[in-house]
Amino acid sequence: MSDSGLSFTEITVLMVLAVEGEEIPNPDLEKRYGVVLKKESREKLNDLKLIESRKQGRSLVHTLTDRGWEELKVAVVSDISAPRGAGGAMSLALLSLVRGILTRTGRELSDLFLLEDVPVVAPVEEEAAEEAPAGDIATRIHAAYAELADRPGELIGLVRLRPLLGDATREEVDTALKGMVRTPGVSIVPESNRKILTPEARAAAVTFGGQEKHLISIEAL
CATH class of the missing domain: 1.10.10.10 (Winged helix-like DNA-binding domain superfamily/Winged helix DNA-binding domain)
Structure with missing residues:
Protein backbone atom coordinates (compact mmCIF):
# COMPACT_ATOMS: atom_id res chain seq x y z
CA MET A 1 0.00 0.00 0.00
CA LEU A 114 9.16 10.56 -23.85
CA LEU A 115 12.94 10.50 -24.15
CA GLU A 116 13.00 7.90 -26.93
CA ASP A 117 10.77 10.12 -29.06
CA VAL A 118 12.59 13.41 -28.49
CA PRO A 119 14.74 14.19 -31.50
CA VAL A 120 18.48 14.43 -30.96
CA VAL A 121 19.70 17.77 -32.24
CA ALA A 122 23.28 17.82 -33.44
CA PRO A 123 25.47 20.65 -32.13
CA VAL A 124 25.62 23.64 -34.44
CA GLU A 125 28.36 26.14 -35.02
CA GLU A 126 27.86 29.40 -33.18
CA GLU A 127 27.53 31.41 -36.35
CA ALA A 128 24.79 29.08 -37.66
CA ALA A 129 22.73 29.05 -34.47
CA GLU A 130 20.31 31.67 -35.77
CA GLU A 131 19.36 29.36 -38.61
CA ALA A 132 18.16 26.50 -36.37
CA PRO A 133 14.49 26.11 -37.37
CA ALA A 134 13.41 24.23 -34.24
CA GLY A 135 14.39 27.15 -32.00
CA ASP A 136 12.65 29.64 -34.25
CA ILE A 137 9.46 27.55 -34.31
CA ALA A 138 9.59 27.05 -30.54
CA THR A 139 9.65 30.83 -30.22
CA ARG A 140 6.61 31.06 -32.49
CA ILE A 141 4.85 28.42 -30.40
CA HIS A 142 5.50 30.43 -27.23
CA ALA A 143 4.17 33.57 -28.92
CA ALA A 144 1.08 31.80 -30.25
CA TYR A 145 0.39 30.28 -26.85
CA ALA A 146 0.69 33.68 -25.16
CA GLU A 147 -1.81 35.06 -27.66
CA LEU A 148 -4.35 32.32 -26.97
CA ALA A 149 -3.95 31.71 -23.23
CA ASP A 150 -5.74 33.86 -20.67
CA ARG A 151 -3.30 32.81 -17.96
CA PRO A 152 0.00 30.90 -17.64
CA GLY A 153 -0.45 27.15 -17.48
CA GLU A 154 -3.82 27.12 -19.23
CA LEU A 155 -4.36 24.11 -21.48
CA ILE A 156 -4.67 25.20 -25.11
CA GLY A 157 -5.64 22.90 -27.95
CA LEU A 158 -3.03 22.33 -30.64
CA VAL A 159 -5.89 22.69 -33.12
CA ARG A 160 -6.06 26.38 -32.15
CA LEU A 161 -2.30 26.88 -31.95
CA ARG A 162 -1.11 25.37 -35.23
CA PRO A 163 -2.83 27.95 -37.53
CA LEU A 164 -0.85 30.74 -35.81
CA LEU A 165 2.56 29.29 -36.70
CA GLY A 166 2.86 30.74 -40.18
CA ASP A 167 4.49 28.69 -42.92
CA ALA A 168 6.13 26.13 -40.61
CA THR A 169 5.61 22.60 -41.89
CA ARG A 170 3.81 19.92 -39.89
CA GLU A 171 7.10 18.04 -39.41
CA GLU A 172 8.92 21.15 -38.17
CA VAL A 173 6.18 21.97 -35.66
CA ASP A 174 6.01 18.38 -34.38
CA THR A 175 9.79 18.30 -33.95
CA ALA A 176 9.72 21.57 -32.00
CA LEU A 177 6.86 20.36 -29.78
CA LYS A 178 8.67 17.12 -28.95
CA GLY A 179 11.75 19.09 -28.01
CA MET A 180 9.79 21.56 -25.88
CA VAL A 181 8.45 18.88 -23.51
CA ARG A 182 11.96 18.63 -22.07
CA THR A 183 11.73 22.29 -21.03
CA PRO A 184 10.59 22.89 -17.43
CA GLY A 185 7.09 24.37 -17.33
CA VAL A 186 5.99 22.97 -20.69
CA SER A 187 3.48 20.11 -20.80
CA ILE A 188 1.85 18.50 -23.82
CA VAL A 189 -0.88 16.08 -22.84
CA PRO A 190 -3.77 14.12 -24.34
CA GLU A 191 -7.39 15.21 -23.99
CA SER A 192 -8.72 12.96 -21.23
CA ASN A 193 -12.28 13.14 -22.57
CA ARG A 194 -11.82 11.68 -26.04
CA LYS A 195 -15.53 12.03 -26.80
CA ILE A 196 -15.28 15.81 -27.15
CA LEU A 197 -12.47 15.70 -29.72
CA THR A 198 -13.44 16.93 -33.15
CA PRO A 199 -11.85 15.45 -36.29
CA GLU A 200 -9.82 18.65 -36.58
CA ALA A 201 -8.56 18.33 -33.00
CA ARG A 202 -7.52 14.74 -33.61
CA ALA A 203 -5.71 15.71 -36.81
CA ALA A 204 -3.84 18.50 -34.99
CA ALA A 205 -2.46 16.16 -32.31
CA VAL A 206 1.25 15.43 -32.03
CA THR A 207 2.17 11.80 -31.35
CA PHE A 208 4.98 10.70 -29.05
CA GLY A 209 5.33 8.23 -26.23
CA GLY A 210 2.93 6.06 -28.24
CA GLN A 211 0.09 8.49 -27.57
CA GLU A 212 -1.66 11.36 -29.31
CA LYS A 213 -1.30 14.68 -27.44
CA HIS A 214 -3.91 17.36 -28.07
CA LEU A 215 -3.20 20.10 -25.49
CA ILE A 216 -0.24 22.29 -24.54
CA SER A 217 0.42 24.18 -21.32
CA ILE A 218 3.23 26.68 -20.74
CA GLU A 219 3.74 28.02 -17.21
CA ALA A 220 5.61 31.20 -18.15
CA LEU A 221 4.15 33.48 -20.82
Missing part, protein backbone atom coordinates in the same frame (compact mmCIF):
# COMPACT_ATOMS: atom_id res chain seq x y z
CA SER A 2 1.25 3.51 -0.82
CA ASP A 3 0.64 6.85 0.89
CA SER A 4 -1.84 7.54 -1.91
CA GLY A 5 -4.06 4.66 -0.77
CA LEU A 6 -3.43 2.51 -3.83
CA SER A 7 -2.35 -1.11 -3.64
CA PHE A 8 0.88 -2.26 -5.23
CA THR A 9 -1.11 -3.92 -8.03
CA GLU A 10 -3.06 -0.72 -8.70
CA ILE A 11 0.14 1.32 -8.86
CA THR A 12 1.59 -1.30 -11.20
CA VAL A 13 -1.42 -0.92 -13.51
CA LEU A 14 -0.85 2.85 -13.67
CA MET A 15 2.84 2.31 -14.41
CA VAL A 16 2.10 -0.21 -17.16
CA LEU A 17 -0.36 2.18 -18.81
CA ALA A 18 2.24 4.96 -18.59
CA VAL A 19 4.85 2.73 -20.24
CA GLU A 20 2.43 1.61 -22.96
CA GLY A 21 1.34 5.19 -23.64
CA GLU A 22 -1.91 4.01 -25.18
CA GLU A 23 -4.99 1.88 -24.57
CA ILE A 24 -4.27 -1.66 -23.46
CA PRO A 25 -6.81 -4.50 -23.30
CA ASN A 26 -7.37 -6.17 -19.95
CA PRO A 27 -6.10 -9.59 -21.15
CA ASP A 28 -2.84 -7.98 -22.31
CA LEU A 29 -2.14 -6.65 -18.82
CA GLU A 30 -1.82 -10.24 -17.65
CA LYS A 31 -0.30 -11.64 -20.84
CA ARG A 32 2.45 -9.03 -21.19
CA TYR A 33 3.07 -8.04 -17.58
CA GLY A 34 1.49 -10.70 -15.39
CA VAL A 35 -0.81 -8.11 -13.80
CA VAL A 36 -4.38 -9.15 -12.95
CA LEU A 37 -6.70 -6.14 -12.69
CA LYS A 38 -9.65 -7.40 -10.69
CA LYS A 39 -13.07 -5.78 -10.87
CA GLU A 40 -12.76 -4.14 -7.44
CA SER A 41 -9.48 -2.44 -8.31
CA ARG A 42 -10.69 -1.46 -11.78
CA GLU A 43 -13.81 0.19 -10.39
CA LYS A 44 -11.67 1.94 -7.76
CA LEU A 45 -9.31 3.36 -10.39
CA ASN A 46 -12.28 4.36 -12.57
CA ASP A 47 -14.07 6.06 -9.66
CA LEU A 48 -10.92 7.99 -8.80
CA LYS A 49 -10.67 8.94 -12.51
CA LEU A 50 -7.12 7.58 -12.66
CA ILE A 51 -7.89 5.37 -15.63
CA GLU A 52 -10.64 5.24 -18.23
CA SER A 53 -12.05 1.86 -19.23
CA ARG A 54 -14.27 1.09 -22.17
CA LYS A 55 -15.66 -1.99 -23.80
CA GLN A 56 -13.93 -3.16 -26.97
CA GLY A 57 -15.28 -6.39 -28.35
CA ARG A 58 -15.41 -8.87 -25.48
CA SER A 59 -12.72 -7.14 -23.43
CA LEU A 60 -12.22 -3.91 -21.53
CA VAL A 61 -9.43 -1.56 -22.63
CA HIS A 62 -7.83 0.91 -20.24
CA THR A 63 -6.15 4.31 -20.64
CA LEU A 64 -4.21 6.38 -18.12
CA THR A 65 -5.79 9.80 -17.50
CA ASP A 66 -4.08 13.09 -16.67
CA ARG A 67 -5.12 12.58 -13.06
CA GLY A 68 -3.62 9.11 -13.27
CA TRP A 69 -0.26 10.60 -14.28
CA GLU A 70 -0.38 12.89 -11.26
CA GLU A 71 -1.33 10.07 -8.90
CA LEU A 72 1.42 7.87 -10.31
CA LYS A 73 3.96 10.58 -9.59
CA VAL A 74 2.68 10.80 -5.99
CA ALA A 75 2.93 7.03 -5.66
CA VAL A 76 6.47 6.94 -7.06
CA VAL A 77 7.76 9.40 -4.46
CA SER A 78 5.89 7.68 -1.61
CA ASP A 79 6.85 4.69 0.51
CA ILE A 80 5.40 1.63 -1.19
CA SER A 81 5.06 -1.88 0.17
CA ALA A 82 5.67 -4.57 -2.44
CA PRO A 83 5.08 -8.33 -2.33
CA ARG A 84 7.99 -10.36 -1.01
CA GLY A 85 10.26 -11.98 -3.55
CA ALA A 86 12.52 -11.05 -6.44
CA GLY A 87 9.73 -9.38 -8.45
CA GLY A 88 8.75 -7.07 -5.62
CA ALA A 89 12.37 -6.25 -4.82
CA MET A 90 13.10 -5.38 -8.45
CA SER A 91 10.01 -3.18 -8.65
CA LEU A 92 11.01 -1.27 -5.51
CA ALA A 93 14.56 -0.84 -6.83
CA LEU A 94 13.29 0.57 -10.13
CA LEU A 95 10.85 2.89 -8.35
CA SER A 96 13.71 4.12 -6.18
CA LEU A 97 15.76 4.81 -9.32
CA VAL A 98 12.87 6.75 -10.88
CA ARG A 99 12.38 8.69 -7.64
CA GLY A 100 16.06 9.66 -7.62
CA ILE A 101 15.98 10.82 -11.25
CA LEU A 102 12.93 13.01 -10.63
CA THR A 103 14.50 14.50 -7.51
CA ARG A 104 17.84 15.27 -9.16
CA THR A 105 16.51 16.63 -12.44
CA GLY A 106 13.24 18.28 -11.43
CA ARG A 107 11.60 16.61 -14.43
CA GLU A 108 8.01 15.46 -14.66
CA LEU A 109 7.39 11.73 -14.50
CA SER A 110 5.98 11.78 -18.04
CA ASP A 111 9.34 13.06 -19.34
CA LEU A 112 10.91 9.67 -18.60
CA PHE A 113 8.55 8.03 -21.06
